[in-house]
Amino acid sequence: MSASGVRARVRAEMTEEIKAVAKRHLVTDGANLSLRAVARDMGMASSAVYRYFASRDELLTALIIDAYNSVGEAAERAAAGEASDLERFLRTTHAVREWALAHPHEWALIYGSPVPGYEAPQDTIGPATRVILLIAGIVRDAHAAGRTAEREPISGGYADELAAVADQFTPGTPPRLVAAALSAFIHLGGAISAELFGQLKNSVDHDRRGFFDYQMRGEADRIGLT
Amino acid sequence: MSASGVRARVRAEMTEEIKAVAKRHLVTDGANLSLRAVARDMGMASSAVYRYFASRDELLTALIIDAYNSVGEAAERAAAGEASDLERFLRTTHAVREWALAHPHEWALIYGSPVPGYEAPQDTIGPATRVILLIAGIVRDAHAAGRTAEREPISGGYADELAAVADQFTPGTPPRLVAAALSAFIHLGGAISAELFGQLKNSVDHDRRGFFDYQMRGEADRIGLT
DNA sequence: CCATAACGAGAGCGGTGCTCTTGCTTTCGA
DNA sequence: TCGAAAGCAAGAGCACCGCTCTCGTTATGG
Numbered sequence: 001m002s003a004s005g006v007r008a009r010v011r012a013e014m015t016e017e018i019k020a021v022a023k024r025h026l027v028t029d030g031a032n033l034s035l036r037a038v039a040r041d042m043g044m045a046s047s048a049v050y051r052y053f054a055s056r057d058e059l060l061t062a063l064i065i066d067a068y069n070s071v072g073e074a075a076e077r078a079a080a081g082e083a084s085d086l087e088r089f090l091r092t093t094h095a096v097r098e099w100a101l102a103h104p105h106e107w108a109l110i111y112g113s114p115v116p117g118y119e120a121p122q123d124t125i126g127p128a129t130r131v132i133l134l135i136a137g138i139v140r141d142a143h144a145a146g147r148t149a150e151r152e153p154i155s156g157g158y159a160d161e162l163a164a165v166a167d168q169f170t171p172g173t174p175p176r177l178v179a180a181a182l183s184a185f186i187h188l189g190g191a192i193s194a195e196l197f198g199q200l201k202n203s204v205d206h207d208r209r210g211f212f213d214y215q216m217r218g219e220a221d222r223i224g225l226t
Numbered sequence: 227m228s229a230s231g232v233r234a235r236v237r238a239e240m241t242e243e244i245k246a247v248a249k250r251h252l253v254t255d256g257a258n259l260s261l262r263a264v265a266r267d268m269g270m271a272s273s274a275v276y277r278y279f280a281s282r283d284e285l286l287t288a289l290i291i292d293a294y295n296s297v298g299e300a301a302e303r304a305a306a307g308e309a310s311d312l313e314r315f316l317r318t319t320h321a322v323r324e325w326a327l328a329h330p331h332e333w334a335l336i337y338g339s340p341v342p343g344y345e346a347p348q349d350t351i352g353p354a355t356r357v358i359l360l361i362a363g364i365v366r367d368a369h370a371a372g373r374t375a376e377r378e379p380i381s382g383g384y385a386d387e388l389a390a391v392a393d394q395f396t397p398g399t400p401p402r403l404v405a406a407a408l409s410a411f412i413h414l415g416g417a418i419s420a421e422l423f424g425q426l427k428n429s430v431d432h433d434r435r436g437f438f439d440y441q442m443r444g445e446a447d448r449i450g451l452t
Numbered sequence: 453c454c455a456t457a458a459c460g461a462g463a464g465c466g467g468t469g470c471t472c473t474t475g476c477t478t479t480c481g482a
Numbered sequence: 483t484c485g486a487a488a489g490c491a492a493g494a495g496c497a498c499c500g501c502t503c504t505c506g507t508t509a510t511g512g
Contacts, residue, residue: 007458007510031339032258036499045461047502056500112339113257114423125428132429158436165429182429183413183441189425190416197340199415202351203358203391203408210384215409218448233478233489262468271492273471282469 015052017042019062026063026105031115035059057118060109064120065127067106072130074099079134085142085225092134093188093216094209100192107196111189132185133169139181139223140170149224154179177223184219191215241278243268245288252289252331257341261285283344286335290346291353293332298356300325305360311368311451318360319414319442320435326418333422337415358411359395365407365449366396375450380405403449410445417441 021041025033035056039046053059078095079088100107110128114120142148153159159175166178191212194200204211247267251259261282265272279285304321305314326333336354340346368374379385385401392404417438420426430437 011458030341034499035501046500047462048460050501051459108339111419111423111425113334115256120424154440156436157433158430158440161430161432161436179440182437183444186416186420186425186441187409187413188416189420190412190414193337193419194412194415197337198346199337199412204384204387206387207383210382210387211408214380214384214405215412218409222444222448237489258468260468261470272469273493274491276470277490 011052015062018049018052018059019066022059022063023066023106026109030105031060031109031112033060057115060115060118061121061124063106064109065124067103067110068124068127068130070103070106071096071099071110072127072134075131075134079138085138085147086220089135089138089184089220089223089225090213090216092138093184094212096131096188097192097195097209097212100196104196107192111193112197132182135185135188136170136173136178136181138225139177140173142223142225143173143177147226148177149226151176151180151222151224180219180223184216184223187215187219237278241288244275244278244285245292248285248289249292249332252335256331257286257335257338259286283341286341286344287347287350289332290335291350293329293336294350294353294356296329296332297322297325297336298353298360301357301360305364311364311373312446315361315364315410315446315449315451316439316442318364319410320438322357322414323418323421323435323438326422330422333418337419338423358408361411361414362396362399362404362407364451365403366399368449368451369399369403373452374403375452377402377406377448377450406445406449410442410449413441413445 018038021038022033025038025041029037033056035049035053036046039049042049049059053062074095075092079092083091139148153174153176155175159179162175162178162182166173166175170178195204195208195212200208200211244264247264248259251264251267255263259282261275261279262272265275268275275285279288300321301318304317309317365374379400379402381401385405388401388404388408392399392401396404421430421434421438426434426437
């Protein structure tokens with residue numbers, strides 16, 4: 001048991017080290033990282049890596065899960081502590097942006113174009129929801145405390161669909177607020193991707209933080225946060 | 227002259243055919259298209275393709291430029307004709323979305339994560355600005371005709387930067403409106419990418435058009451279009 | 453103690469981007 | 483008009499890739 005524990009521990013360490021080396025390669029090579037190259041960096045044969053990850057896609061999946069958890073954790077850390085609703089929302093979204101600036105290739109991995117043949121397995125959907133659930137939570141709390149401004153409600157098929165989602169994650173929150181929260185999340189991703197993927201070049205080159213802040217304050221205003 | 231014109235014409239046709247085959251491969255293989263595969267499809271040696279494109283990246287650049295022009299043209303077609311400002315804005319943005327749904331991999335090519343080693347050459351920036359300039363034009367026209375609602379102006383470094391950009395492309399438009407136009411464009415890209423890249427899975431599965439429409443009407447409202 | 457399972461290394465398969473050389477054809481200028 | 487020059491296609495080849503298979507070795511557990 002303790003002996004087999006050694007085996008298991010070594011294996012876990014090996015797995016972690018492969019992921020660490022792969023992340024380092026991600027910085028320079030982007031999404032098309034080479035399994036052979038990480039094997040070389042670790043001083044082992046490329047075929048040996050397959051003892052730990054069945055395929056390159058599986059290694060990518062592990063990195064994707066780590067990335068989701070990393071950005072989720074950064075956001076949750078920023079959201080903690082006492083602050084107004086607006087302040088918490090801004091802190092959270094800015095934390096996501098700063099994480100993305102610090103880990104651009106990992107951002108691309110989770111929010112950029114999907115790898116062609118790659119299909120995200122079920123394991124990723126949990127970690128993937130951390131940020132949106134955090135934002136939805138801020139909105140839910142503000143609403144529950146009666147601190148969200150009045151806006152005209154929305155209706156239609158989209159609203160019904162949102163109401164169903166709300167029932168599952170943030171019961172009691174009206175569709176219009178869920179829609180605003182999702183809108184903020186979408187805008188958040190769009191703004192960060194635009195900045196990281198070079199869409200802002202030659203238009204917003206100096207005050208990109210101000211650019212982002214403007215977008216997020218607009219979304220906060222739509223939600224009705226103060 | 228006319229003889230050499232034959233040469234040039236054949237060369238142009240060959241170039242176009244390579245691009246066409248590459249686009250077909252893009253549909254199935256995504257961004258990692260194989261130059262050898264397109265060469266095989268054309269019944270020629272892979273080395274012969276290098277007579278027309280110096281590298282795979284150069285072929286990708288050609289596809290990127292075509293994609294920018296394609297989506298720009300679709301948007302411009304939708305924006306043409308008589309309609310209210312709001313209607314023109316909605317038609318335009320929906321046209322972009324529909325183009326993206328019809329050409330998901332080309333969308334990923336231009337608005338998704340950039341290819342790691344790839345640096346977009348100067349040739350792409352012109353075509354890349356067609357959509358944002360179109361949206362900015364709608365906003366400018368509405369403002370010039372006095373049809374935009376009053377909103378509080380913005381200031382700060384970001385506003386100054388936007389004013390400089392506005393001077394170049396849409397002179398006379400106040401920073402606050404340029405900011406709103408850019409915000410709409412960013413939100414547009416974020417919403418489409420989220421839909422195409424699978425971010426909406428398990429939350430918005432039925433009325434995705436309604437989802438998009440909601441986002442865009444929100445942006446139109448921020449601009450003040452009616 | 454020993455069968456079994458995990459492990460690492462190496463060879464190999466088919467694929468990739470890209471280069472270089474070799475012939476052939478078309479173009480163009482003296 | 484004719485020969486040099488340029489364009490073109492093909493093939494071989496290089497180094498790399500993901501992945502599989504085999505083969506010794508080592509650790510594990512009944």
